[in-house]
Amino acid sequence: MITRTCGYTHYMPAEKGPAVTGPRRRVTQRDIARLSGVSQATVSLVLNNRLDGGVRIAADTRQRVLDAIRETGYVADPIARRLADHYNRIIGVFTYEPVFPSGARDFFHPFLLGLEEQAERLGCDLLLLTSAPVDGGRRRMFAEGSRIRLADGCVLLGQEVDRGDLERLVAEGIPFVSVGRRDDAGGPVPYVGADYPAATAALVARAAELGHQKIAYVGRGEGPESYADRLRGFRAAAAKAGVAYGRVPAAAGEKLDAAVAEGVTAVFLEEPADVPAVTAWAAGRGLDVPGDLSVVALGDPTRPVSIDLDVTGFTIPRREMGRQALDVFLGLLGGTEEDVQRLLPCELHDGATLAPAPTGRNHS
């Protein structure tokens, strides 16, 4: 049941408006019209200075209106203006990861900064869609009473995006853009993503140059597109370089033990937040990083961890992705169909944990 208070049980504005602040009637175009002896329509026309529709206003009339405006300090009510305009210049930002209790939100901050920066530049406002209910640790986009349609459209943030949501967005014709590449969903999905395959491949190639003969990808390699993309780049580059490769499903001790036993000399971490776990494990096994084992981080950590090593890897251009996501979104609103799927290059970071492959065959 959708009632006035449904979902907003705590949001109960007073009947009469805030008590602290006093009421004050706004000056409207009607007032200006009365003061200068013209109609409201004339006031609006003077304000908007439209010459295209064949409308003309005599110079002295215009001046009278402008004088009245100056005297009263009139400012058009943005609300009414938007209502008549159809677009409200508000861009929704939907983040799947809730703020509470997740610590994952720090990862998304740079994206938001990029969005804000571009919004600032282009003169629009961002609506953080925090009212979406949280279910199983993720926000639901189309729950009852969804406010996704408040804005002109929305930007999607999140490690993983619900396919049903995407399909519904496409079906309903709600303009949107995803931050992060997404597979098609009943049509191409506009996105601004990071080029994980290229960045991962570059690091694999570097490892090959350094003599590594057997390397491992640590992580799921499926699920979110960003995982699949990394693994794809990893496999292609390893095959191309003629390096033996495998996948370790998680950064767990026994899995890593097995990999090392098979002769792996470099691990590529899908999730850089696993670096501490891996280095701790290596220390426990008496393995030197990078002397015995090279460690490469494929991106930035999505959970807050403290890493004291200068890890080799790459950086996701999060801020720039945010910026361009807004560009793509406004392009969509403007009717553009080109260049609505973008992959941005990641920046490689040399770091100190990718070293030449160890020369000795075995460590006990």
Place this chain on the structure above:
Amino acid sequence: MITRTCGYTHYMPAEKGPAVTGPRRRVTQRDIARLSGVSQATVSLVLNNRLDGGVRIAADTRQRVLDAIRETGYVADPIARRLADHYNRIIGVFTYEPVFPSGARDFFHPFLLGLEEQAERLGCDLLLLTSAPVDGGRRRMFAEGSRIRLADGCVLLGQEVDRGDLERLVAEGIPFVSVGRRDDAGGPVPYVGADYPAATAALVARAAELGHQKIAYVGRGEGPESYADRLRGFRAAAAKAGVAYGRVPAAAGEKLDAAVAEGVTAVFLEEPADVPAVTAWAAGRGLDVPGDLSVVALGDPTRPVSIDLDVTGFTIPRREMGRQALDVFLGLLGGTEEDVQRLLPCELHDGATLAPAPTGRNHS
């Protein structure tokens, strides 16, 4: 001259709506009314579930309307709602510091997280007012075409808040709350601030206990309320403990030299981002921290800096401030006039840079 495109020159939606996404007309109450065979008025009444005005809706009619709403995913247009109602369940967030090129924004992230967390909990959305024009490195709240009134009111973030803005907010009756204590501005200003005086005083008292006889406050001590508050707490506590004290206007070498020459053995930094500058200066003078000189950070750095010391000081409860700011705001909307000015305690951090006063009198 106020023209239609003023301030939004880059935001130019196509005449016909987005091309990729079919031209999707917004679902309105008229549509719902047609679908369920009632009038628009009835739809509105069902949505708002008003029982007070003596209006009644039959259960089955109500259900038909609710069904249609669910099927279509209808959401009330916030703009129209606000025009008619004056409320749209959107809370504005105005930050004085722009995103670009400032690095200062990281400081505000925890506040925003707190706001988001509480918005999530209470079921409302946050509008980041990024459309405000930037002038002299600060956003202007009431520039021409200001969109501050799009929301039900706003939360103010920023190191320093423009007094004229505050007065206008009060005068125009726009509900708002400041994150950070503010002096009165034509009336009491609702705020949720940090108790800088108490936290600063506690650290001063601790220094006194450790034998420091002469201490210095480093910073402006005026301007933003947060500076003035720190200095006030500093002076009061120093006087109470019978410790000699002075103020060094900036963390500049010669100023610090003079202070040390006068026998100062502990410095309290208004701006913790100055810690690296002070420690670098101390190292250059051969002063050991904290052996020769204790260093106390009064809060969290407002600029991104890397600090490798475990600095003694206190932490601003930023997230909790954000949370409570939203509570206060909603209280105001609800007509509360009590408890709209709150000071939250800061958490002291022991750290390792406040040590007993040096016993020797001089270092050359």
Place this chain on the structure above:
DNA sequence: TCAAGATGATAATACGTATTATCATCTTGA
């Protein structure tokens, strides 16, 4: 002098929602 065009302004309407006054119908009780 008069028709055609130019000039200047307005009435009417739309945008989407909320609310009040009103109306039509049904129920109830004596």
Place this chain on the structure above:
DNA sequence: TCAAGATGATAATACGTATTATCATCTTGA
């Protein structure tokens, strides 16, 4: 049977602006 009250829904209107269709008046040229 009928008046009074209860029930259920709507028409009308407001919020403040933008825009189009229309109208009245003036100017111009032959």
